[in-house]
């Protein structure tokens with residue numbers, strides 16, 4: 001009860017807390033409402049108190065109190081996750097990491113940071129010495145690096161550098177444990193996979209070493225096409241052009257471009273659009289490729305010109321869904337990974353079969369060393385049974401669905417328990433206090 005929380009705050013001493021009910025409720029939410037399935041399940045979930053540590057030693061103190069009093073602890077970055085990753089299912093402490101936002105050091109090729117640093121702020125700093133983030137989500141202006149590692153997968157840059165779980169994209173982390181005596185452990189090399197994309201279920205990340213990429217002068221472009229499959233095949237051809245330096249290859253079927261308010265005057269109605277970022281030096285070969293696929297450039301700006309204003313980045317990845325939903329809130333989405341295929345047969349089949357019910361949106365990326373079209377199609381939602389049929393249709397034909405309509409870690413990912421992450425939880429969070437209810441392996445086996 002409230003009395004106990006007052007005592008808890010007193011024990012935290014100087015550490016900043018928020019106990020105002022409406023603020024706590026707000027800081028218990030993320031963007032799960034993109035899913036009509038998750039919305040009713042999560043909208044009433046709230047923590048009891050928000051704690052905002054400023055240092056690793058403050059995190060240790062909170063961890064110790066949570067262990068001593070067996071209080072659930074859910075870590076939060078900026079709360080931009082899409083599946084309720086940071087929504088507390090069992091109340092307790094929301095550990096908001098946004099005040100731990102120091103950049104510890106930056107050297108050529110690598111940065112060491114606290115988890116609460118916002119991705120855009122970090123990118124800006126590393127650019128000062130000629131390096132940039134290898135990849136970031138379209139929420140880079142608000143999202144934190146800790147939350148991206150804890151709950152994200154990849155994004156702008158993944159066309160070249162793969163996804164976060166690909167080997168070498170996270171060098172090291174410091175983690176606070178929830179053992180009887182919480183302590184700090186350092187994970188390097190393969191060991192980082194213990195906590196990478198674990199939804200904060202098995203440790204609190206307090207510092208990260210992130211590899212960087214050399215900066216290029218980027219150009220943002222929108223190219224339009226009459227035919228969707230021409231746009232998709234153009235996307236694949238550009239993605240396969242290893243000599244062209246690129247950061248983003250995003251393909252949207254009509255009517256998606258009409259949802260992009262700042263751009264829709266430029267995109268003829270009924271056209272498909274490719275949203276691209278390529279290095280300035282790749283513009284000439286790109287123009288030739290565009291011509292080969294009967295595309296037309298309708299928008300072109302350098303990154304310097306877009307840095308403060310509208311950027312196409314915020315119309316790609318799951319921002320595409322956001323813009324679609326701002327026009328029609330009944331729309332939702334799926335996450336697919338199509339098999340590598342020179343002819344894109346399954347994409348064509350889905351495009352023809354579903355028509356306007358599943359509107360194709362592709363993001364080309366590398367993963368496990370291979371190029372794949374990933375999909376974030378916009379879905380006209382009718383009911384859960386139909387949504388499951390759509391998922392089944394894709395799976396029966398060899399696409400992988402990363403289901404965004406579940407808050408369970410394994411069900412959204414590869415559908416199997418990650419034993420390494422589960423064993424890590426057994427050792428370092430033996431009471432199961434971290435983000436309870438999210439890891440199926442733990443819920444099933446204890």
Ligand code: FAD
Pocket residue numbers: 030031074075076077078079080081082085086097115136137138139142143144145146147148149150151152153154155156198199200201203204205206317318319322435
């Ligand atoms: P949060 O949502 O706060 O947390 C995410 C998870 O990480 C939670 O489980 C939390 O418990 C855990 N966590 C946070 N901090 C820590 C820590 N210090 N230690 C341990 N665990 C921690 N994602 C992509 O990957 N690519 C995209 O392109 C993309 N586009 C998006 C577009 C929109 C419009 C929206 C709404 C979301 C998008 N996302 C995308 C999802 C999300 O924005 C990103 O994954 C983002 O990086 C999450 O960061 P955050 O700080 O908001 O994390």
